[in-house]
Amino acid sequence: MQHTDLLPRDAAVQLIDPDGRIVDDERYALPRSEALLAAYRGLVEGRRINDQASALVRQGRLAVYPSSHGQEACQIGAALALADDDWLFPTYRDSVAVIARGVAPAEAMVLLKGDWHSGYDVRAHRVAPQATPLATQLLHAVGFAYAAKRRGETTVVVALCGDGATSEGDFHEAMNFAAVFHVPVVFFVQNNEFAISVPLSRQTAAPSLAHKAIGYGMPGQRVDGNDVAAVLAVLGDAVDRARAGGGPTLVEAHTYRMQAHTNADDDTRYRERAEVQAWVARDPLARLRAHLTSVGALTEELETEYADGAEQTAAAMREALNTDADIDPEDLFRFVTGSRSPQREEQWRMLSGEIERARETAGGAR
């Protein structure tokens, strides 16, 4: 491979433009209509899940939800690019990708309700726990994929992270190890332009995040992260390469976080409404809908069927999550360390005292 082959293109790969028109590309073919319909169904469901989870936060049923509203093409593309036996290593923002791999929404979200541990069976779904410490999952993903390779398995791993996470040391270590040891992993960076309030321009001086790949000796590619057809094509190519023994790839998807980082963030303090509004015209659902309708693949019946399916998913989420968590706060102290230090004992005394006082107040108020 020429070293210039490792460089990403100047413009992100795009196969369907924001108005739904096909863009010809000499390297990447447009996925077939059936694949695009499956992706569209995923986008509709993903959008509904995002919006339902945000509503559950406002109702006090979830403590927090990092929404991927606007980033659904990346979420669904990542899930669909994998074969059944492959593995996904997601972050806190990737609940829709986790669910698209077959995890029940309520299981993916119990953690956000204040429960502890990952709420789903990671082995059954081949989805690692959603990582909150930035970029740590990239190292887990590389180690996991390296082990699979050494065992002679054909497993490929897609590891997700955000633009902010690329500034972490763990990102560098994961990329370097993966390239040196030819590990079957695809790093998929969702560049949504912000790490909470920090814009991309304060994150890197590189021409793009995908350009970082050449420094490690692996190919980098840029893709329009709001075009699920392009995401599927580029990730599919990288997954095939990894499976065939070609080693890792870094894919940067350019997208946009349409909502605040979480409900704990006020994004009006660091970005203009006009900027957010400008991305509405690039919405991933609208462009695929326009394309599939124009080629006659998406009928009104199918639209209704997909919308109904998404509504049922949202109803199941409400039913499962509109309950009080049955949690013993002392579990936090029981299971974190083998024995309790004097400081832990002191913390537990403080917390149990607070709980007791709250109970008395609630009793008195009745």
Ligand SMILES: Cc1ncc(C[n+]2csc(CCOP(=O)(O)OP(=O)(O)O)c2C)c(N)n1
């Ligand atoms: C190691 C570490 N440092 C800091 C944080 C606090 N933190 C949580 S999310 C976040 C921003 C991450 O931005 P990005 O990687 O772009 O992902 P996004 O949230 O935009 O999907 C930060 C700094 C953390 N979770 N882990």
